[in-house]
Amino acid sequence: MSDDDFAQRPTALREGAFAGKVVLVSGGGSGIGRAAAILFARLWARLVLCGRDAGKLESAGTCLARLGADVSTHAMSIRSPEAVETLFAEVVDRHGGLDLLVNNAGGQFAQASIDIRPKGWNAVVDTNLNGTFYMMQAAARHWRDVARPGCIVNVVAAIWRGMPQVAHTCAARAGVVFLSKTVATEWAPLNIRVNCVAPGTIRTEGFGNYSREARASFSQANPTLRTGDAWDIAQAIAYLGSDTAGFITGETLNVDGGSQNWGDPWFLGRPEYFELNYAEARLPENLEVQVQ
Numbered sequence: 001m002s003d004d005d006f007a008q009r010p011t012a013l014r015e016g017a018f019a020g021k022v023v024l025v026s027g028g029g030s031g032i033g034r035a036a037a038i039l040f041a042r043l044w045a046r047l048v049l050c051g052r053d054a055g056k057l058e059s060a061g062t063c064l065a066r067l068g069a070d071v072s073t074h075a076m077s078i079r080s081p082e083a084v085e086t087l088f089a090e091v092v093d094r095h096g097g098l099d100l101l102v103n104n105a106g107g108q109f110a111q112a113s114i115d116i117r118p119k120g121w122n123a124v125v126d127t128n129l130n131g132t133f134y135m136m137q138a139a140a141r142h143w144r145d146v147a148r149p150g151c152i153v154n155v156v157a158a159i160w161r162g163m164p165q166v167a168h169t170c171a172a173r174a175g176v177v178f179l180s181k182t183v184a185t186e187w188a189p190l191n192i193r194v195n196c197v198a199p200g201t202i203r204t205e206g207f208g209n210y211s212r213e214a215r216a217s218f219s220q221a222n223p224t225l226r227t228g229d230a231w232d233i234a235q236a237i238a239y240l241g242s243d244t245a246g247f248i249t250g251e252t253l254n255v256d257g258g259s260q261n262w263g264d265p266w267f268l269g270r271p272e273y274f275e276l277n278y279a280e281a282r283l284p285e286n287l288e289v290q291v292q
């Protein structure tokens, strides 16, 4: 899907639903974050994008400005608590405050958990769990200090049956889900809602990090036997971030084509051990009798 497609795709959300609201999307330069930013621009939000790669952010910023959005871009890493603090100071300075934080930045590399080294484990947990927490905490402190309501949507993953070959990200995303449930209660008195969206396999630029075999498994990893696209996730994010979802907090919305129930994505390809061969399967003797 291209920017132009996302600028045209139908959406259930009301035009102007985010008029006057400031929305911060981390990882807004590509994939799901970029699609979400385009949707928010179409709903009249003012936008803040952050990510590490200034070039990606600039390109997304140009696209959003073309759609008429007031947008600022900030090259930084969510892994640095100091950079997060600076980001929020810049947002307040430039936009006067924040209404919705979309924690979409994240990622991982595929590796058997038995081989993951401490630096790699820490890099993934630091981005997906710690970085997400720094952003959530900075947003909550801002809303507490200015006595205004706020809303957070965290993009996690469909972790419910484990994620073989990306154990680090599975552990980190599980952390974010339960962190979200926890602070949804703690921060309710501050009028802050906190929810998650759990994507299944969604074809984005991020797929380029995986082998052809892995990508083939992604497209058959749910009962619909296809991948989702960034617009599917963008709409779920916008719904949970909107006033329409005002009575929803501490929830995780799965947008996964049913992968919770059936399907197995393999980030390095399916190991031979898991290749099923019903024709040659040996049946237990008593079952053999019933079958005859």
Ligand SMILES: CCC/C=C/C(=O)SCCNC(=O)CCNC(=O)[C@H](O)C(C)(C)COP(=O)([O-])OP(=O)([O-])OC[C@H]1O[C@@H](n2cnc3c(N)ncnc32)[C@H](O)[C@@H]1OP(=O)([O-])[O-]
Pocket: 106, 107, 108, 109, 110, 111, 117, 118, 119, 120, 121, 123, 124, 127, 157, 158, 199, 200, 201, 202, 206, 207, 209, 218, 265
């Ligand atoms: C559910 C369906 C599908 C889901 C799809 C998506 O999510 S798509 C969307 C998601 N998009 C993405 O996932 C985008 C890509 N992912 C990222 O950018 C990740 O955030 C990151 C953590 C890999 C980069 O963090 P960073 O900048 O800190 O990385 P760094 O380069 O400095 O490495 C630090 C250490 O990590 C280790 N290590 C790293 N790579 C590999 C590897 N291939 N192999 C083995 N190990 C690897 C290594 O120990 C390395 O240290 P070393 O040995 O080099 O001294």
Ligand SMILES: NC(=O)C1=CN([C@@H]2O[C@H](COP(=O)(O)OP(=O)(O)OC[C@H]3O[C@@H](n4cnc5c(N)ncnc54)[C@H](OP(=O)(O)O)[C@@H]3O)[C@@H](O)[C@H]2O)C=CC1
Pocket: 026, 027, 028, 029, 030, 031, 032, 033, 050, 051, 052, 053, 054, 056, 076, 077, 078, 079, 104, 105, 106, 107, 108, 127, 131, 155, 156, 157, 158, 198, 199, 200, 201, 202, 203, 204, 205, 206, 207
């Ligand atoms: N596509 C899929 O199938 C699924 C995706 N997800 C998750 O959805 C989110 C979006 O992924 P997707 O759009 O597919 O892939 P992308 O790789 O396009 O998006 C990841 C984004 O995160 C940003 N990012 C990564 N690390 C940091 C950091 N330390 N600080 C700031 N920004 C960072 C990247 O920007 P930059 O490079 O500029 O830093 C990039 O824009 C990710 O969290 C991903 O893991 C979850 C399940 C499935």
